[in-house]
Amino acid sequence: MTTVARDPVTAADPTPPAAKPAAGPSRHRFRAVAGFAFGAALLFAVAPLLLSDFRLSLLAKYLCVAMVAIGIGLAWGRGGMLALGQGVFFGLGGYAMAMHLKLADAGPGNMPDFMLLYGQLDELPLWWRPFASPWFALPATVLLPMAVAFVLGSLVFRRRVRGAYFAILSQALAAAMVILLIGQQGTTGGTNGLTDIQGFFGYDLDDPVNQRMVYFIIAGTLLALLALTRHLMQSRYGELLVAVRDGEERVRFLGYDPATVKLVAYVVAAGMAGLAGALFVPAVGIISPAMIGIVPSIEFVIGVAIGGRATLLGPVLGAVAVAWARTALSERFPGTWTYLQGLLFVVVVAFLPGGLASLVGLLRRGDGERRPGWLRRSRRTEAEAS
Amino acid sequence: MTVLIGQLFTGVSIGAVLLLIALGLALTFGQMGVINMAHGEFIMAGAYTTFVLQQVITAAGWSLLIALPVAFVVAGAMGVLLEILLIRRLYARPLDTLLVTWGVSLILQQLARDIFGSPNVQTRAPELLTGNIALPGGITVANNRLFILALAGGAVVALTVALRVTPLGRRIRAVVQNRDLAAVSGIATARVDRMTFFIGSGLAGIAGVALTLLGPIGPTMGTNLIIDAFLVVVVGGIGQLKGTVIVAFALGVLQASGEYLTTLSVAKVMVFVAIVAFLQWRPQGMFTLRTRSLA
Numbered sequence: 110m111t112t113v114a115r116d117p118v119t120a121a122d123p124t125p126p127a128a129k130p131a132a133g134p135s136r137h138r139f140r141a142v143a144g145f146a147f148g149a150a151l152l153f154a155v156a157p158l159l160l161s162d163f164r165l166s167l168l169a170k171y172l173c174v175a176m177v178a179i180g181i182g183l184a185w186g187r188g189g190m191l192a193l194g195q196g197v198f199f200g201l202g203g204y205a206m207a208m209h210l211k212l213a214d215a216g217p218g219n220m221p222d223f224m225l226l227y228g229q230l231d232e233l234p235l236w237w238r239p240f241a242s243p244w245f246a247l248p249a250t251v252l253l254p255m256a257v258a259f260v261l262g263s264l265v266f267r268r269r270v271r272g273a274y275f276a277i278l279s280q281a282l283a284a285a286m287v288i289l290l291i292g293q294q295g296t297t298g299g300t301n302g303l304t305d306i307q308g309f310f311g312y313d314l315d316d317p318v319n320q321r322m323v324y325f326i327i328a329g330t331l332l333a334l335l336a337l338t339r340h341l342m343q344s345r346y347g348e349l350l351v352a353v354r355d356g357e358e359r360v361r362f363l364g365y366d367p368a369t370v371k372l373v374a375y376v377v378a379a380g381m382a383g384l385a386g387a388l389f390v391p392a393v394g395i396i397s398p399a400m401i402g403i404v405p406s407i408e409f410v411i412g413v414a415i416g417g418r419a420t421l422l423g424p425v426l427g428a429v430a431v432a433w434a435r436t437a438l439s440e441r442f443p444g445t446w447t448y449l450q451g452l453l454f455v456v457v458v459a460f461l462p463g464g465l466a467s468l469v470g471l472l473r474r475g476d477g478e479r480r481p482g483w484l485r486r487s488r489r490t491e492a493e494a495s
Numbered sequence: 496m497t498v499l500i501g502q503l504f505t506g507v508s509i510g511a512v513l514l515l516i517a518l519g520l521a522l523t524f525g526q527m528g529v530i531n532m533a534h535g536e537f538i539m540a541g542a543y544t545t546f547v548l549q550q551v552i553t554a555a556g557w558s559l560l561i562a563l564p565v566a567f568v569v570a571g572a573m574g575v576l577l578e579i580l581l582i583r584r585l586y587a588r589p590l591d592t593l594l595v596t597w598g599v600s601l602i603l604q605q606l607a608r609d610i611f612g613s614p615n616v617q618t619r620a621p622e623l624l625t626g627n628i629a630l631p632g633g634i635t636v637a638n639n640r641l642f643i644l645a646l647a648g649g650a651v652v653a654l655t656v657a658l659r660v661t662p663l664g665r666r667i668r669a670v671v672q673n674r675d676l677a678a679v680s681g682i683a684t685a686r687v688d689r690m691t692f693f694i695g696s697g698l699a700g701i702a703g704v705a706l707t708l709l710g711p712i713g714p715t716m717g718t719n720l721i722i723d724a725f726l727v728v729v730v731g732g733i734g735q736l737k738g739t740v741i742v743a744f745a746l747g748v749l750q751a752s753g754e755y756l757t758t759l760s761v762a763k764v765m766v767f768v769a770i771v772a773f774l775q776w777r778p779q780g781m782f783t784l785r786t787r788s789l790a
Contacts, residue, residue, distance in 0.1 A: 191590050264771055268778040273530050276593055277725045278771065284722050285767040292760020403722065407597055414594060447605040454598025458591050459581055 141339065145332070152328040162317040169324040169392040171432040172331050176385035177409045178416070178428035179331075179338050180378030185410070186418030187342060188374040189354030190271070194279035195382045195409050197286045198254035200401030202383030204290075205253055206390045207303035208237060209246030214307045217241070222305070229295035237296065243310070247387075254383030255376050262375040266368040271357070280403055287402040302397025309391040323391045330388060331425070334381055339421055341377070350374055382409075411450070415457050417466025427464060497633050502755045503748060508640040510747025511647040515705055516724040517731070517739050518650055519698035525733035526671045526691050529582055530593040530725070535717020536603035537573055537696045541566035541703020542712040543611060549618050556621035559704065566700035574696020578689055600717070607714040615711035624708060639708040646705050650698060651740055657694075658736070667691055671734050730770055732780025742781060 156168060177195050184190045211221040220233050239245040261282065265275060290297045298304070312319040341347050352360050353367045360367050390396050399405070409428070416427020431453070439446040461467065516538060523529050545562040552558040577599060585592045624642050627635040658664035666687045669677040678684045706716065727746060731738030746766060753762030774780075 189590075191593065193593075261771065264775060268775055270774050270778045273524070273528065273589055273593065274729050274774075274778075276530070276590060277722070277729050278774075281722050281726055281767055281770070285764045288760045288763045290760075292758055403718070407594075410594065444605055444609060447601055451598040451601035451605070454601065455581065455595050458594045458598070459585060462588065462591060 145336065148335070149332055152332065153325065156328075157321065157324070162320060165324050166320050166392060167433075167436060168429075169320075169327045170389065171429045172327050173385045173389040173392060174409065174412065174432050175425040175428040176331055176334055176388075177382045178413045178424035179334050179421075180381035181410055181413045182416075182418055182420070182424035183338055183341065183350075183381075184374045184378040185413065186420070186424070187347065187354065188350050188371055190371060190375055191273075191276040191410070192279050192375065192378060193276050193403075193410065194281075194283035194286075194406050195378065196283050196401035196403075196406030197279075198258060198379040198382035199386035199389070199405075199409075200286060200290075200396065200398075201254040201257060201386065202250040203386030203390050203396035203401070204297070204303065205240065205246055205250040205383075206387035207306060207396045208240040209243060210306045210309065210390065211303055212237070212241045213310070221303075223298050223301070223303070224295065227295050234296050250387035251380045251383045254379040254386075258376045258379030259372065262372045263368070266371045266375075269368075280406065283401065283403050283406045287398045290398045290401075298397070300398060302395060302399070303390075304395045304397070306390060306394045314391060314394060320392075323388070327388045327392060330384060334384070335421065335425065342421060346370070346373070408450075411454055411457075413464075414462075415453060415464055417464030419463070420466040423464050423466040498755075500632070500634050502751050504634070504636055504640070506748030506751030507744060508637075508644055508747070509750055510744035511640075511644045512702070512705065512709070512720075513723055513727050513747055514647045514740060514743035515643070515650060515702035516699065516720055517727040517743055518654060518736070519695035519702075520724055521728045521731065521733065521736065521739040522654075522667075522691055522695040522698070524725075524728050525735075526667060527582075527586060527688055528589040529586070530589065530596065531574075531577070531582070531695075532593055532596040532721060533577060533600040533603060534596075534696070534699050534724070535719075535721035536600045536607075537570040537699035538703040538706065538717045538720065539603070539607060539712070539714065540570050540573055541700030542707050542716065543607065543616075543703075544569050544700065545704050545707045546611075546616055546618050546712055554621075555619045556623060559621055559624075559707075562704045563701060566704045567697035568700075570700025570703065571693040571697030574692045574699075575689055577696075578692040582692070583685070583688075604714045604718075611714075613714065615713035617711050618707045620708050643705045643708065646701065650701060651736065654694075654698075655736060663687070663690055726766075726770055728780075730773055730780055732777075732783040735782045738780055738782040 152172075157165060160168060177199055181192055181195055184192045211223075215221050220230070224230050224233075240249070261278075265278060270278065290302075291299050293299075307314060309319065309323065312322065314320065314323070349360065349365060349370050350373075353365075353370045357367045360370070386396065386401075389400075408431075412428030412431040413424040414427070415431060416425065417423025431450075434449070435446060438449065457464065516534070519537075520531065520534055523531055523534075541562075544566040545559065548562045548565060549555065549558040552561060577596070581595055581599070582592055585595060620639060624639045626638050628638060628641065629635050658668060666677070666682050667690070669680070669682055670684050670687050670691075674684060677687075706712075706720075710716075723746070727739060727743045730746070731740075731742040749769060750762055750766055753765045756762075757765075
């Protein structure tokens, strides 16, 4: 497992190829496949056997957060784009799925229960109607977030809005989205969100067997996303993305278009967040503005930072660990959890920017000499980059 | 016409609050490239300072007046502490300061909850500021809004004078324009950074005092304001105050008129779209210092 996590660091490292460990590509591939099989066994065999139904559904929820984290790892860790508004894409995917499930619950021609409750509408709003069809709703959970990310990204990256500016903008997007959802209570459920989702394509979600099925779908999707991301990171595109992160102007002078490179990573990350949101809905049974606003959006990032932003597995493990710690601590000591979360942000980002994955690297090599490129950058270039 | 002017005034007073918050951010972001998410919690500190002072000094007018300098020093001291303990180590990684200071803001919010309790508290406004003034033409303006407008105006003037005239202001401008050159010219840039942080955070404290006149004081009062204030800084451009001033009022008026024409939620989205569109035209913000940096 750690091998997979280490590969990206090696790839990110601008030391000459001669310094790389003498492992052929075939051996790399073998290790990746072995790690992948190990992860699959863990998720598909060990976890369902050891965990109770309740714990397993919690794990399903954490794995959804981990999917968002993979995307953030790609956009932020590899691409240098601090995407603080991933909640928006998570929410778009979640709402698209929830709208379909609500309509399916209500039955053909009926309105979802909350619309009748608020009683502001006589008939289903126009923009709800396509979501009655799974052929529209399912692709929309991924394509809608990607489309929004594409529009925002192509506007913003092309004009070279970056660094802190981009982070603030993405955060403002999350704020605007939440206010919009809450304001349109009659059609979006307002603060409550879309709640009380009963069925999932004909399966009753109250049945533990079906909850298990949802868990397996989520675990499978997570593994698929990991494989996709590994492929992206190791491709020529992955190298280019890191190059853009470390020296955007240099890449431009080499004849590439950094805006497109960044756009791809941002859109892929948005699609992953959308997919995560869509799968989160059947696992938890609710989607609400409280899960997608500024605060949850930034909380997606902390797991990535803790696990190791530039690695493949770091974000996943970090996100699951943070989500687990939150459940374990926040129920009993809500105040303590807030302090701990704050401290995690401070300590990890300030003093361990490579995340826990960099600790593994330090232990393995016994020295801190091989640091990722962005730790070596001079103050001057960074200051100008901002 | 009356409605129009009334809306305009609402917009200007929203802008004044934004301006008070954004001034401090513009200073620290402009000079150090640091994104201080804990700025919102310095606002909260200023507001709670007013609350505590009112427990001691019961005359609302006096406690408010005394709160202004006290809140400035309290919030400023918190800012300096933050700079010394954390931000100083992170100047090479401006994006990471955002996450670190977010953690600090979580801690400060929880501290406020533990000290003052989670429910919001309220201060009494002085009599003088509770009424309205009727202007000719049937327009009424709330006194507290006028006071905040005056406060924001005063802060801009004071800051402008300080930056133009005082030795510290000269050093700050030098560091903003070219940090390396300022350093080799014998300016202690680290000390200047610390002073800038003191002033910027102190301004957040003053904004906190002003906000006690408009609504309740709570642990999360800063979070909602900080994003809007950062947008002002991003759109205004860094290194000069006039961009911040213009954009704060422009966004305030845009927000108020959008709210009047549609709803609050649609107005927020409109403002966001307007900002993205504006950045297409001027990606570096309204005004910016010319530099030769490549980045």
